Amino acid sequence: LAKTTQPISMDSYEGQEVNITCSHNNIATNDYITWYQQFPSQGPRFIIQGYKTKVTNEVASLFIPADRKSSTLSLPRVSLSDTAVYYCLAYNFNKFYFGSGTKLNVKP
Amino acid sequence: EAGVAQSPRYKIIEKRQSVAFWCNPISGHATLYWYQQILGQGPKLLIQFQNNGVVDDSQLPKDRFSAERLKGVDSTLKIQPAKLEDSAVYLCASSLVREGPNNEQFFGPGTRLTVL
Numbered sequence: 001l002a003k004t005t006q007p008i009s010m011d012s013y014e015g016q017e018v019n020i021t022c023s024h025n026n027i028a029t030n031d032y033i034t035w036y037q038q039f040p041s042q043g044p045r046f047i048i049q050g051y052k053t054k055v056t057n058e059v060a061s062l063f064i065p066a067d068r069k070s071s072t073l074s075l076p077r078v079s080l081s082d083t084a085v086y087y088c089l090a091y092n093f094n095k096f097y098f099g100s101g102t103k104l105n106v107k108p
Numbered sequence: 109e110a111g112v113a114q115s116p117r118y119k120i121i122e123k124r125q126s127v128a129f130w131c132n133p134i135s136g137h138a139t140l141y142w143y144q145q146i147l148g149q150g151p152k153l154l155i156q157f158q159n160n161g162v163v164d165d166s167q168l169p170k171d172r173f174s175a176e177r178l179k180g181v182d183s184t185l186k187i188q189p190a191k192l193e194d195s196a197v198y199l200c201a202s203s204l205v206r207e208g209p210n211n212e213q214f215f216g217p218g219t220r221l222t223v224l
Contacts, residue, residue, distance in 0.1 A: 032208035043112075043199050043215025044151065049208065087150055093206035095164065098150030
């Protein structure tokens with residue numbers, strides 16, 4: 001089981017780029033790094049997934065160094081609506097662990 | 109495409125009573141997950157089904173919780189008898205595949221359970 005470590009909370013302002021780093025020291029060879037976003041009173045929502053190097057989609061980028069022991073979720077130009085909890089998971093199909101996530105607070 | 113459906117959305121019961129939650133996953137999704145999310149914590153996986161078979165129930169309190177996925181489609185999670193500490197949101201999720209990549213989980217809105 002590859003547990004992950006993230007900051008408990010982060011503050012940002014509208015229009016800024018936000019980078020949330022996740023540590024996963026005991027990641028397995030076939031684990032993928034996956035990020036979810038959760039708003040209050042809703043289920044988590046998939047943001048992005050990657051295995052190595054850089055992955056980009058319409059909402060975020062994911063940077064994974066060669067040793068894969070950490071990863072960074074990058075949210076460009078955040079808005080108030082990006083205020084949410086962000087979870088980092090390292091898993092394939094076996095046991096996985098959401099942890100407590102990072103609570104991002106975007107201020108005007 | 110319809111999302112994951114769950115019912116009821118809210119439930120209030122007395123301790124020692126029984127309760128059941130229903131989940132209908134996205135059509136064609138073979139993998140179904142039940143999570144418990146206590147306020148302020150991340151979701152905790154209770155059980156994972158692949159079609160109608162259980163692949164992981166290591167964190168399911170089997171003395172009081174049970175789950176089934178007959179016919180490999182919708183699923184029911186039951187608590188009998190409920191305890192105060194079972195108060196939480198119960199989330200159901202489904203994914204097309206179990207193994208990555210592309211094993212994205214789609215979550216339902218959850219059922220908020222309050223045990224008095």
